[in-house]
Amino acid sequence: MNRLFEKQMQDILKNEYPDFMKALEQPAVKAFYLNPHKKEAIKYLNKEFIQPHVVVKDGYYFNYEKYPLGKSPFFSCGLYYIQEPSAMLVTHFLNIQKDDYILDMCAAPGGKTCAAASQLSEDGLMIANDIVPLRAKILSENVERFGLKNTIVTNCDPLVFENQLKGFFDKIILDAPCSGEGMFRKSDAAIETWSLEKVHECAHIQRQLLDAAMNLLKPEGQLIYSTCTYNTIENEEQIQYLLNHYNCSLIPLKKSHGMSPGMNMEEAVRLYPHHYQGEGHFIALIQKHGEMTPFKSKNLKPVISKQNQLLVQDFYKTYLNCKVPTYLYDNNNHIYAILPQFPELKGIRVLRNGFYLGECKKNRFEPSLALALTLQINDVKQFYRFHENDQEVTQYLHGETIEGSTQKGYGIIFVEDYPLSFYKESNHQAKNLYPKGLRR
């Protein structure tokens, strides 16, 4: 372990330092939270290996060795998101209202995006962004798996949002890139790449992101800032900067179960592995004050060609028992259901324009995995239903064709009550439509 880091922790923790070092030798704790839209699924999970999170509603710790939930088909059905138990507190502390407009500035892989966006109604909006293209792609896949209809996924430097969405957001999540000191128990790479220079480099980026966040918030909007690191440069000093330079104040976060206050900042939360069951974290909630007139964005207009509209309508009529969404947006024959409050994003790389329904190809519509994952058994005219451990589910996830019956065309594979993917049947064979990149 780096000497400078050890010295820093001794200064912060004083006589608790040996306990902290001992805790770093223990295995990291794993947890998940249930998808609020699918939470009856808890009945299918093995209670022997899960235990409720101490504060997070619908959050659970679990034993990954004995119960590798990431490998279960239920994971592919989007029934839960596996997230570190300290990271879960970020959205727990953000008092989300159903119609909030939220920006998650550094969102990949999407733990906080999925937790927050799944609490919003169709009057709300989440823009989930990550600057790294590959990470933004993973974020987009996780948004899809969680069945989110109100979420736009972008891949840009979040400073760019300032040009068009100043004063637009009710809440901003800034889970900042940081020096990762809190992840030393989970990741050797975090230990190896730590240096004081890295702390200062991260602090520089964080400062830019914090300035942008304050400008992007509505007057009376809230910013939740978090890092998985312990040093005060990236934590309390950043918050103090905001308090000194902006019309804002700290909202006190309620501490329990071993959560510690910030350093000379009672309202914030610090999490240490020798006190709290999870990795190292810092969280602060900032209330912006002010009178600025909220910015009115230019909204994204629904546009779709007549021909593509007919293809989508025909697909819904033939295979589904639900209505075609009201606002359709056609991006190069990729069809999205958008919501009236979606802003137009100019010059920003958008990976997901909202709820992706599928692609119009020549004279047919090919439905997406995103559409499949939002359907219930009553919504579809044809389906096959299996149990978690049935061989057909394993075969399907491998990408194999499974034996059909006398159905024709598109249907959905369900695992218990939860959709997994579309298939297309002909000649008694249910052709596999599970995306190649997700097969396992």
Ligand SMILES: C[S@@+](CC[C@H](N)C(=O)[O-])C[C@H]1O[C@@H](n2cnc3c(N)ncnc32)[C@H](O)[C@@H]1O
């Ligand atoms: C701590 S992780 C975010 C974890 C995520 N919030 C979650 O809950 O799954 C920080 C993210 O910041 C992104 N990042 C790095 N530099 C950035 C920058 N300059 N602007 C925005 N995001 C950045 C990284 O790609 C990384 O995905």
